[in-house]
Amino acid sequence: MVEILAESKTFAPARRDQRERVYKLFKSSDRFYRTLTFASTVAILVMLGSVLVSLVIGSIPTFRTFGLDFLITETWNPVTDKYGALAPIYGTLLTSFFAMLLALPVGIGIAVFLSELCPQPLRRPVGIAIELLAGIPSIIYGLWGLFILAPFLQQHVQPALIATFAPVPILSTLFAGPPYGIGLLTAALILAIMILPFITSISRDVFETVPAVLKEAAYGIGCTHWEVITKVIIPYTRTGIAGGAMLALGRALGETMAVTFVIGNAHRISGSLLAPATTISASIANEFTEAVGDLYTSALISLGLILFVITFFVLALARLLLMRAEGK
Amino acid sequence: MTLYAARRRRNNVWIGLCYAATAFGLCSLCLILFALLFEGASGLSLEVFTQMTPSPGSAGGLLNAIVGSLILTFLGVLIGTPLGVLAGTYMAEYGRGTKFTLVVRFLNDILLSAPSIVIGLFIYQVVVAPMGHFSGFAGVLALALLVIPIVTRTTEDMLLLVPRPLTEAATALGMPRSYVITKVTYRAARAGLLTGVLLATARISGETAPLLFTALNNQFFSTNLNGPVASLPAIIFQFALSPYKDWQRLAWSGALLITFSVLALSIFARVLGTRKTAK
Numbered sequence: 001m002v003e004i005l006a007e008s009k010t011f012a013p014a015r016r017d018q019r020e021r022v023y024k025l026f027k028s029s030d031r032f033y034r035t036l037t038f039a040s041t042v043a044i045l046v047m048l049g050s051v052l053v054s055l056v057i058g059s060i061p062t063f064r065t066f067g068l069d070f071l072i073t074e075t076w077n078p079v080t081d082k083y084g085a086l087a088p089i090y091g092t093l094l095t096s097f098f099a100m101l102l103a104l105p106v107g108i109g110i111a112v113f114l115s116e117l118c119p120q121p122l123r124r125p126v127g128i129a130i131e132l133l134a135g136i137p138s139i140i141y142g143l144w145g146l147f148i149l150a151p152f153l154q155q156h157v158q159p160a161l162i163a164t165f166a167p168v169p170i171l172s173t174l175f176a177g178p179p180y181g182i183g184l185l186t187a188a189l190i191l192a193i194m195i196l197p198f199i200t201s202i203s204r205d206v207f208e209t210v211p212a213v214l215k216e217a218a219y220g221i222g223c224t225h226w227e228v229i230t231k232v233i234i235p236y237t238r239t240g241i242a243g244g245a246m247l248a249l250g251r252a253l254g255e256t257m258a259v260t261f262v263i264g265n266a267h268r269i270s271g272s273l274l275a276p277a278t279t280i281s282a283s284i285a286n287e288f289t290e291a292v293g294d295l296y297t298s299a300l301i302s303l304g305l306i307l308f309v310i311t312f313f314v315l316a317l318a319r320l321l322l323m324r325a326e327g328k
Numbered sequence: 329m330t331l332y333a334a335r336r337r338r339n340n341v342w343i344g345l346c347y348a349a350t351a352f353g354l355c356s357l358c359l360i361l362f363a364l365l366f367e368g369a370s371g372l373s374l375e376v377f378t379q380m381t382p383s384p385g386s387a388g389g390l391l392n393a394i395v396g397s398l399i400l401t402f403l404g405v406l407i408g409t410p411l412g413v414l415a416g417t418y419m420a421e422y423g424r425g426t427k428f429t430l431v432v433r434f435l436n437d438i439l440l441s442a443p444s445i446v447i448g449l450f451i452y453q454v455v456v457a458p459m460g461h462f463s464g465f466a467g468v469l470a471l472a473l474l475v476i477p478i479v480t481r482t483t484e485d486m487l488l489l490v491p492r493p494l495t496e497a498a499t500a501l502g503m504p505r506s507y508v509i510t511k512v513t514y515r516a517a518r519a520g521l522l523t524g525v526l527l528a529t530a531r532i533s534g535e536t537a538p539l540l541f542t543a544l545n546n547q548f549f550s551t552n553l554n555g556p557v558a559s560l561p562a563i564i565f566q567f568a569l570s571p572y573k574d575w576q577r578l579a580w581s582g583a584l585l586i587t588f589s590v591l592a593l594s595i596f597a598r599v600l601g602t603r604k605t606a607k
Contacts, residue, residue: 020569026504033506037418040411041432042482047473048435051446054453111348117346126600128354135594136360137563138533140587143579148363160477185521193356206435224339247441256537257565281445281537288452288541304449308442315438 055308058301061294070302076267076283078291085306089268091277092307095184095259098250098273099191104245106192107199111231115207127204133210134197142261145190146182150262152183153189159276165314176272180264185273187263191255202244204239206325214233243321251313254307256281280307361587368584371577376585381547381563383571390582392549394557396464397586398544399551401533403468408475409525415476416483422487433484440477447473448538456542464550464557467543474535474555475528483523486517519600526597532589535559560586 062070068082073084078253113224114127119264166172210233216226234241278286280303291297377390382388386583415432423429425550447470455466490513497503498512514521551557560582567579 026507030504033509034418034422037414039419040414041423041428043411043417044432044436044439044476047476048439050454051442055446055448058449058453099578106349106352109346110353113346113350116482117343118350126350126354128595129357130350131463131598132591132594133357133528135562135591136587137536137590139534139536139564140360140364141562143583144360145391146364146568147367147576148359183370191422196353196356196376224335226339226342227335250441254441256443256445257561281443284445284449285394285537285540288449289544301449301453304446308446311441311443311446312438315441316434319434319437 034268040215055301055305057137059298061298062302065295070299071306074267074269076291076295077166081293082297085280085299085303087269088278088280088303089306090269091184091263091311092253092279094277094281095187095263096249097206098188099195099252100184100245100249102175102188102192103195103199103248105214106250107196107244108203108234110196110200111203111207112233115204116225116229116233119169131197132202132203133193137257138255139193139257139261141190141258145186145258145262149190150181150186151218153186153202154179158185162274166287174273177270177274179274180276182262182264182276183272183274184263184277187259187277187279188273190258190262194255194258195223195252198248199244199252202322203237203241206240207233209240209325210236211232237325239321240325243318243325246314246318246321250311250318253314254281254311260285280304308326329495364584364587365581367577367580368582370473371581372377373586375451376578380549380580381567382574383547384570386577387574388578390563390585392546393558393560393563393582394585395549395551396535396546397560399553400464400467400471400539400557400559401529403553404471404532405475405525407468407470408528411472412476412479412524412528413483415519416487417509418482419480420484420487421513422506433481436477436480440481443537444474444535445537446526448540448542451538451542461535462542462544462556464543464555467496467539467557467559468553470538470542471532471535474532477530478531479524482527484519486520488525489511489520490516496535509548523597523601526593526600530593530597533593534561534586536565540565540599571592 011109062083066073070083070085072086074086075082075084076087077083110130112122112132118126157173158181161175162177162179214232215228216234218232223231238287259279259281263278263282265278265282266276267278267283272279284300284303288297288300291300346500347491375387377389377394378391379387380392381390415436419432423432451466451470451473454460455469459466494516495508495513498508503511539559539562543559543562545562546556546558547580548558564579564582564586567575567582570576
């Protein structure tokens, strides 16, 4: 015992030094790691900021030349260097609107099926199958839309639509013109299939937040499945469903390749849903590498800026709604 | 009794529509996969993997596109992953629950679903335009920018799942924070981190839009990242929209390859992810 004490006394200063050194190493490595991770986090903010700044800088020539008229004119003529964004904006909003109109009821229907009606052993495989739809790359949707869906619609569906709605006053203009196969309606249909899994998986997640007691109580007083769904589950999860819908809308607005294949790329606004049109992202994808001249490039970058701003607000709203739904 | 019958009938109609909705979703998936198998498998042969993309009318394969895609995807993930993991680490460990983290998570989520073509435009502005030519390097950067938000998000989620007592025990041994994170937390969350990387890989290997005006395309074999590099999605885009039948057939074969590798990756990631959370 005495020996050990004596030893520790002799070695004490050296060991203290060693301890200090290790302690310092720990401290500096900790500070280094903290700074490193913090810098990476800041890098994400810088990234988002610089995307916005670079798009704004790129679109200065356009807005200097055309002013805000750029947003409300339809002309798009590379030959005379006159550009207006109205047709792509119109196409983007309209295809997304119709895609939502189709996908929202279907997506919620699938979510209802998966969370309330589906037999337990089938739940996982069916759920995974629906989510796989989100995994298929968008260019595959484009390929499929162009070679399989569009010819099918052209031969079997569109002539029937035109014939059926021809005598109806408003619908006759919506479904007018020759059946091209490609056009607004085809693009909207493909978009609807693409955003379906997003709506389904988020609706399903929020459906699971409904307390079982609420559902049991409703079934207890003799409600049917459908009454439980519409009177209990959907009102309870309203915010979350809205968030999922906005998220899907954000996807639809920004979707590029699938739409580029089937929209027809015509810079004009037509009253008919069967007519070829264009969207913001399709215009950029189609024309960017062919854009000669600074103003042409700048006009396309301005389109990108408009798309970024629109999707930013839609996605921000989606996240806010979803955060509120989670907080419940 | 009539009220009861009416309620029952309405219930049956709407429940029937829910079944129909699910059938619609499943049918879409099947139709797309069958079309891919039907159109793509017929063109699939050894030449696809051993020869360059041909000029119209002559025989050829997709070798340069496959190699280009592999290089672009691999480098994109390689560059994007560390940054994403580090950022996710800060949000889950050092900045847990702070306002700053909340804001970054919010903006990161927006970046996650932002249109990828906008990322392409951004890279064009800051890399391609100053350099004066399209390059594989620009394509890699664009893909890396898409990887970062995905990896950040999954890293944060997975690190938050690591049981607190584990890290508390390590801290009680006198380990500094950085050691606890790298030696304990990362190991505990390994499967989850890998899931994030796999999901990101699956996502970018089918991306086309940001490559169109960054890496562009290349009809010839090239691994020079300072020049245009071929990639499967870009070749599919070009060949599918061409009027040549043999080009279109190659596009279908490429589509088959890409879809099934992406689906395999995402199924693998899902299996890995659920096993982790189930434990």
